[in-house]
Amino acid sequence: MNKYNSHLKRPLIGVLVFGLVSTAYAASGAGSGDISWFYLIMWLMGGLSLFLIGMEKMSDGLKLAAGDKMRNILSVLTTNRVMGVAVGAFVTMVIQSSSATTVMLVSFVQAQLMTFAQSIGVILGANIGTTITAQLIAFKLTDYALLMISVGFLMSAFSKSDNQKNIGDAILGFGILFFGMKLMSDAMKPLRSFEPFIDMLQNLETPILGLLAGAAFTALIQSSSALTGIVIVLAQQGVLSLEAGIPLILGANVGTCVTAGLASIGTSREAKRVAMAHVVFNITGAVLFLFLIPILVDIVRSISPVSGLTGVDKLAAETPRQIANAHTIFNISVGVLFLPFTNMLSKLIFRYYPEKAIEKGIAPTTKFINEVALGTPSLALDLARSEIARMAKALEKMMRSIIVPFFKDDPGQDPSRPELSLIEGIEMREGKLDYLDHRITKFLLTLSQGEVTDQQAKEVFALISIVHHMESIGDVVNKNMMPLIVRKEALKLDFSAEGKEELELYHGKVVHQIQRLGAAFTEMDPVRAKRLMKKQAKYSDLQTKYTAFHLARIQESRDESIKTHEIHMELLDMMKRVNVYTGDIGKIIFNLADSGEES
Numbered sequence: 001m002n003k004y005n006s007h008l009k010r011p012l013i014g015v016l017v018f019g020l021v022s023t024a025y026a027a028s029g030a031g032s033g034d035i036s037w038f039y040l041i042m043w044l045m046g047g048l049s050l051f052l053i054g055m056e057k058m059s060d061g062l063k064l065a066a067g068d069k070m071r072n073i074l075s076v077l078t079t080n081r082v083m084g085v086a087v088g089a090f091v092t093m094v095i096q097s098s099s100a101t102t103v104m105l106v107s108f109v110q111a112q113l114m115t116f117a118q119s120i121g122v123i124l125g126a127n128i129g130t131t132i133t134a135q136l137i138a139f140k141l142t143d144y145a146l147l148m149i150s151v152g153f154l155m156s157a158f159s160k161s162d163n164q165k166n167i168g169d170a171i172l173g174f175g176i177l178f179f180g181m182k183l184m185s186d187a188m189k190p191l192r193s194f195e196p197f198i199d200m201l202q203n204l205e206t207p208i209l210g211l212l213a214g215a216a217f218t219a220l221i222q223s224s225s226a227l228t229g230i231v232i233v234l235a236q237q238g239v240l241s242l243e244a245g246i247p248l249i250l251g252a253n254v255g256t257c258v259t260a261g262l263a264s265i266g267t268s269r270e271a272k273r274v275a276m277a278h279v280v281f282n283i284t285g286a287v288l289f290l291f292l293i294p295i296l297v298d299i300v301r302s303i304s305p306v307s308g309l310t311g312v313d314k315l316a317a318e319t320p321r322q323i324a325n326a327h328t329i330f331n332i333s334v335g336v337l338f339l340p341f342t343n344m345l346s347k348l349i350f351r352y353y354p355e356k357a358i359e360k361g362i363a364p365t366t367k368f369i370n371e372v373a374l375g376t377p378s379l380a381l382d383l384a385r386s387e388i389a390r391m392a393k394a395l396e397k398m399m400r401s402i403i404v405p406f407f408k409d410d411p412g413q414d415p416s417r418p419e420l421s422l423i424e425g426i427e428m429r430e431g432k433l434d435y436l437d438h439r440i441t442k443f444l445l446t447l448s449q450g451e452v453t454d455q456q457a458k459e460v461f462a463l464i465s466i467v468h469h470m471e472s473i474g475d476v477v478n479k480n481m482m483p484l485i486v487r488k489e490a491l492k493l494d495f496s497a498e499g500k501e502e503l504e505l506y507h508g509k510v511v512h513q514i515q516r517l518g519a520a521f522t523e524m525d526p527v528r529a530k531r532l533m534k535k536q537a538k539y540s541d542l543q544t545k546y547t548a549f550h551l552a553r554i555q556e557s558r559d560e561s562i563k564t565h566e567i568h569m570e571l572l573d574m575m576k577r578v579n580v581y582t583g584d585i586g587k588i589i590f591n592l593a594d595s596g597e598e599s
Helices: 002-027 035-066 068-076 081-095 098-110 118-129 131-138 142-158 164-191 195-203 206-221 226-237 242-255 255-261 268-288 294-305 309-350 371-374 377-402 421-447 454-492 498-522 528-554 559-564 564-597
Strands: none
Touching: 002 068, 035 081, 035 195, 035 226, 068 206, 081 118, 081 309, 118 131, 118 268, 118 309, 131 226, 131 309, 142 164, 142 242, 164 226, 206 226, 206 242, 206 268, 206 498, 226 242, 226 309, 242 255, 242 268, 242 294, 242 309, 255 268, 268 294, 294 559, 377 454, 377 498, 421 454, 454 564, 498 528, 498 564, 528 559, 528 564, 559 564
């Protein structure tokens, strides 16, 4: 259940708040009626919790059954706006979550697998894809919930195929979802004749109140589908009219923007544009339709089936399908309406989030690899090695710079990029390493899937390992050593003279190791690689020696050694880790050269 705890912590808090607030509001006007509020709240919250868990399990099962196909479809088949809408609708229909699709878009744009312009059509399509959920909920499948749970469990528990297990999970989730709806529906039956609750729902026929209520609840539980399910359950009890249901589902489209907004925190400017586009589409569409509710009501009633019943029974029989149809018409209309204006919207968002002026050489980019070279494996490998050599140079510059702030109050500017501070230079190169790690790995994996010799295949995977080791060295510098600078500054105290000298000497050895790494890698020289491995062992012993010297000073009660102890030890340990990575890379180069001689 850890998986659900992590995914559903906020949604279940929302369930608790919704259950308590709504029923407390209704109970405030209650006399000594027959309604048991404890059991009503318990069943309502339990049903909604099962609904959310079922939705999560169904979505996870479908995504696993689809594998990477959904991601590939998103990143490849979005060459034009119309195709983007179709792809967004299809993917969201499969994974049953427009929020998940939008979060995926944010990550794709952040990783530069997709441009912001490509994402706009997909966002519109994602909203259309969610309408299938409302349509399915409008069908009264709750009587078959336990059958779906049984079938799904049997498939998940006893199928040998992973794909069948994932499909079983999806069916199981679907059954749990509908069983949760049944519990909610049963819990709400006593409210059909409870006047304060009916009055509360009638107040939601005021469009702006309904929209705000729907947006607030959806933002709390981060699931527009959950609110849609509740609205339809209420309609099935005959206590919610179409005029009150439409503002709630408009509000759900507004509230679901919160998830995309949270996903964009800390991402690139282009990824933030994706979240902003999602917000603009949903809010503008909801506000526009807020004034068109009477027209939408007439259209929906004209195309929805009529039961021939009267009173509450008529509402219960007709309204659920009407609300589902209104949800579909709204999202398709917004998509059709905005599609011709995506370029205009893109320009407006670019004006709010303009490109920063980035000098050549600062923005991460590949310099050598290109798709054309994949047809000639030997050339492609040469280009990949040249690209990896750039990573080695960036590492050397990062490693040279990182020690300076530990010894100087003002570390100054980056030696190669004076327009950047020394710290900004380190962060810039870490960004380059992350980018090159992704791009080179993808290039080499694509190469390995073509016609390559056994030795070329060995080199491909050796290079991938080297790339990952280099990126890991960058992470040690940026994520482990950089935070130590802030802690050192907070002490307002320097290392002891001996400790400072030892740190400088050891740092120089590690920098020299990275230089050796670059030379050994460029030539794929086994002799240099072996020397790299020997030096790694020697420098590991040296780190142990310097640690002993430092601890001896601690025993002597040297004040500066005691107060800087943690930072001193962590800094030595991080430099040792860099040294170990260089030795590991040397071993990969040596083994690759050895296998090449044997072949």
